[in-house]
Amino acid sequence: MLEGIIEAVRQNRPLVHCITNFVTANDCANALLAVGASPIMADAPEEAAEIAGRCDALVLNLGTPSAGRLTAMELAGKRVNEAGRPVVFDPVGVSASAFRREGARKLMEGVRFSAVRGNISEISFLAGHPAGFGGVDAGEKDAAADLAGRRRLAASFARTIRAVVVITGETDVVSDGEKIFCIRNGHAMMSRVTGTGCILSALIGAFLTVDAVRPVEAVAAAVGAFGVCGERAYEKAAQAGRGTGSYHLALLDELSLLREDSMGGIRIENC
Ligand SMILES: Nc1ncnc2c1ncn2[C@@H]1O[C@H](COP(=O)(O)OP(=O)(O)OP(=O)(O)O)[C@@H](O)[C@H]1O
Numbered sequence: 538m539l540e541g542i543i544e545a546v547r548q549n550r551p552l553v554h555c556i557t558n559f560v561t562a563n564d565c566a567n568a569l570l571a572v573g574a575s576p577i578m579a580d581a582p583e584e585a586a587e588i589a590g591r592c593d594a595l596v597l598n599l600g601t602p603s604a605g606r607l608t609a610m611e612l613a614g615k616r617v618n619e620a621g622r623p624v625v626f627d628p629v630g631v632s633a634s635a636f637r638r639e640g641a642r643k644l645m646e647g648v649r650f651s652a653v654r655g656n657i658s659e660i661s662f663l664a665g666h667p668a669g670f671g672g673v674d675a676g677e678k679d680a681a682a683d684l685a686g687r688r689r690l691a692a693s694f695a696r697t698i699r700a701v702v703v704i705t706g707e708t709d710v711v712s713d714g715e716k717i718f719c720i721r722n723g724h725a726m727m728s729r730v731t732g733t734g735c736i737l738s739a740l741i742g743a744f745l746t747v748d749a750v751r752p753v754e755a756v757a758a759a760v761g762a763f764g765v766c767g768e769r770a771y772e773k774a775a776q777a778g779r780g781t782g783s784y785h786l787a788l789l790d791e792l793s794l795l796r797e798d799s800m801g802g803i804r805i806e807n808c
């Protein structure tokens with residue numbers, strides 16, 4: 538099911554426009570380059586729609602919102618919707634402030650998303666089940682949310698918004714409302730480096746441009762492939778005694794080394 542997708546991304550060199558946060562923008566750009574995509578980060582409302590009109594996919598990330606950035610997201614999102622190309626939403630820290638909550642609400646109303654990815658607290662908040670959590674990373678309490686609950690949430694929210702929904706964590710859940718995939722890759726070190734979720738959302742944008750596979754499968758491939766990179770980075774950096782800074786770079790290295798044969802390491806099941 539996932540064969541050919543990595544090489545397709547490398548061959549197509551999709552142009553991925555990111556309107557993202559200033560914390561991890563550089564990592565997202567490097568991660569996209571590493572898998573063979575072409576990143577462009579452009580968040581000025583004056584140019585966002587024009588650039589979005591020429592991109593193959595758009596990724597909107599709520600990590601450091603501002604009035605201008607939210608306007609740019611809406612303008613770009615609408616333009617990419619008109620062009621029929623994929624738009625990904627990463628609702629970073631959506632419950633942290635009224636400004637983020639309202640910004641996310643307007644985006645969900647005005648833009649059609651192909652995929653929405655977040656941790657359990659972000660997705661449960663967006664879906665109308667506030668967990669009372671306010672930071673940008675998943676908390677311990679969230680880790681306790683059982684897998685059955687995550688599967689139900691991903692599938693029902695996917696049906697509601699007609700998009701692929703991804704809830705990341707120790708086990709990632711990907712659903713389009715019909716199929717539900719559980720992906721057991723990655724390493725706990727991934728949550729000790731900021732922005733691994735943002736990187737994954739950017740990669741999902743690139744993988745969604747491969748139209749030979751269904752969107753839910755393209756998203757699952759991105760999630761699984763990134764998880765495999767997280768494991769390999771652990772073997773090469775952390776197991777060798779190095780810390781989170783080396784792990785961060787090792788993760789980018791593994792993305793650049795990702796080839797079709799890496800897909801064999803993906804532990805994915807219909808669940
Ligand atoms: N305990 C874990 N075991 C395996 N993989 C994990 C674990 N925690 C997170 N991951 C992986 O880390 C990546 C990011 O997921 P996470 O849920 O931490 O995103 P996030 O909270 O949005 O991150 P950020 O806001 O820092 O960008 C995913 O690929 C996920 O599979």
Ligand SMILES: Cc1ncsc1CCO
Binds near residue numbers: 735
């Ligand atoms: C730490 C942080 N703060 C806003 S965005 C971001 C990156 C992780 O999502």
Ligand SMILES: [Mg+2]
Binds near residue numbers: 655656673735
């Ligand atoms: Mg996040």
